[in-house]
Amino acid sequence: MALTREQMAQRVAQELQDGFYVNLGIGIPTLVANYVPADMDVMLQSENGLLGMGAFPTEETIDADMINAGKQTVTTVKGASIFSSAESFAMIRGGHVDLTVLGAFEVDVNGNIASWMIPNKLIKGMGGAMDLVAGADNIIVTMTHASKHGESKLLTECALPLTGKGCIKKVLTDLAWLEIENGAFVLKERAPGVSVEEIIEKTQGKLIVPEIVPEMVFA
């Protein structure tokens, strides 16, 4: 079975380490915050200018001046810091964030990512996505493996305009965990109950399938 959005978030959360500073994009990445292991602490960075993002506020504590990069009202955790957007992107561009999780339309075997622009559709802008993919060493892209029409999103070469070039090494889809190495996707894990054949069929770019492809394990 393909992973649910919650399971995808859970799988990404397994990549967290105690003491990680993490930037989570909008959508599935945001859900990762719900699955931080109990024995572990991570601090969430929000690119508008906040390190140490906390939970949503209550009706009583809601504050228009306290929002995250998704423009949602949030709170801070103890030990948070707040700064300008230039300082925030200094952290991001300077490679100080330990893990960045974000969505995409397409990735390819050379680690290119397209996530912000579909020609002939209205272009809303890239926000901080280009800075995030260019600045981070450790990025996980989360997306469905193929479109609703069955078209693969793991390609030989991205067809859409890029968000970043050669930036991506790890991809979690609803079907598989893959890493990009030497111009190919390497199939590392498959979703429980999903066959290697289905993954091969839905991967357009070069795919390396090791002899053993374990199923993902969820706690």
Next chain:
Amino acid sequence: MALTREQMAQRVAQELQDGFYVNLGIGIPTLVANYVPADMDVMLQSENGLLGMGAFPTEETIDADMINAGKQTVTTVKGASIFSSAESFAMIRGGHVDLTVLGAFEVDVNGNIASWMIPNKLIKGMGGAMDLVAGADNIIVTMTHASKHGESKLLTECALPLTGKGCIKKVLTDLAWLEIENGAFVLKERAPGVSVEEIIEKTQGKLIVPEIVPEMVFA
């Protein structure tokens, strides 16, 4: 009579305007702070990271953590701000300081300035001088008109390695107030009792002498 150091500071102080942010270099420029007119307020910027430098402290209030760019212990005035050296030079480089006063070894008719390095002598470094001359629009150079041996410091072309190129428009020497325009020094004022002839004699670079060269007036 050639101006004293105090008179030079007094003459520079006549260029101050109410509300000016001013950076004063070491030596004569520092003395300018003593001659701010009573009906006028200026704020002193110190390039280590202080806007709103006050007087020296007393023995009781002296604090090793509160110094100016000359490494002297100082105080702050009300409304001061303290920041990093990057922010400090953002102000300087970005042209936000209204007036910069600094010393020099030589200036020339093209507004070049040499103030930091004498070949074959020990080079101690330029500190913030290169940033100051490159960043400011409004700079006054204070220096003696000629060396002790009578050699002019107002030249056709600086002989010493430069601190900045084409940066200087105003020079106050112990003999004269000059402005640099179109490749020449223009003699604007002379020190009380100093003859135009003496200034001509001690100026090596092209000098334009208007018909009337008023004496400086001190309050």
Next chain:
Amino acid sequence: MAGFDKVVGSYEEAMAGLKDGMTVLAGGFGLCGIPENLIAEIKRKGTMGLTVVSNNCGVDGFGLGVLLEDKQICKMVSSYVGENALFEKQLLNGELEVVLTPQGTLAEKMRAGGAGIPGFYTATGVGTPVAEGKETKMFNDREYLLEESITGDFAIVKGWKADRYGNVVYRHTAQNFNPLAATAGKITVVEVEEIVEVGELDPAHIHTPGIYVDRVIVGQFEKRIEKRTVKEA
């Protein structure tokens, strides 16, 4: 210190000198920390042909969105311009030009503009449409883009508290682009919720030193929330 008293008494005075065709840098991220009343004054004034540099363009009927109603903006430099039907319409009509700029690059362009740095290199945007027409250069085997700084004729900024000298502090994440815009305006106007006595702000806690600020005005703010998210009590 009369020469340093930057407080003005009216919004008209605050935006005096703004003329057709000028470039305005605006602080704010989404609807958070936007100079609501300075924007409203630009609308009232009816200044046309503006280039506006701001991370977003507000929403329909609020924030910078109100300047679209009379087509006062001809060019927008932003990282994200969704959530605005009128914007979309004018963009598709060709009445509005938009220069999409990555958020971090936009922030750094403003900072650089204020800091006298005409250009800097960043890996952001390499190999993307953002790189079109821009110089690139290799540093340590990686390709970087040359990005040029941005300055404005006016910067409009929303602070929390300021003193009369124009020293400003921002509240929470309403800081965002505000201190960057503040450094890069030929004329920088800051509107705040409160004016405090000179000396009340700790020198080490001032976000925007007064040297960057030309005018200060105190205003009333709606502070509309764009995405109200709360947890179950």
Next chain:
Amino acid sequence: MAGFDKVVGSYEEAMAGLKDGMTVLAGGFGLCGIPENLIAEIKRKGTMGLTVVSNNCGVDGFGLGVLLEDKQICKMVSSYVGENALFEKQLLNGELEVVLTPQGTLAEKMRAGGAGIPGFYTATGVGTPVAEGKETKMFNDREYLLEESITGDFAIVKGWKADRYGNVVYRHTAQNFNPLAATAGKITVVEVEEIVEVGELDPAHIHTPGIYVDRVIVGQFEKRIEKRTVKEA
């Protein structure tokens, strides 16, 4: 938040991993805000062949000057290196290389290093010996120099207060280069006068967010004054 607890118990631990030939960025201006005890630990450790990036090199017998005694520094990147006879001797002997860098350019090089900006343009130094061997470029009819950023294997920083997460505030003008160095070390070590509870520092007043900091240690400081100037009482 065990994973974010950056406090170490000894200076040995604070500087663990420093090896011969490494580059160390040091905060401080003159003798103000220098990481005295981290410098002393480098002397005790006897690490050789260091490149040190710091605005100054201390004085004879104090600050970075003590690292000259056993010739531990082979290259110094500074804006001003006066007030130090041993420095002068080693420089004239050819035992020490010095790269003189304008103060503002040095500050910006560190900031850029921490911010992932490999190079930037500045008018500072155009037409001077600083420009030798550097690319220049025209922006708006003015010539600018390309300056490359600086990063270090270690950054040694002197703060005032820090919490266990490495959030730091600086005291008065002891801030200077410290927050810049802090961003640009592969390993950033901060020594402070006081460790406070997490949550005690106002999020809006933190000068160096903990994300830049790897180790924190609390120390005792001499805080020597270089030029004691007082007014008549």
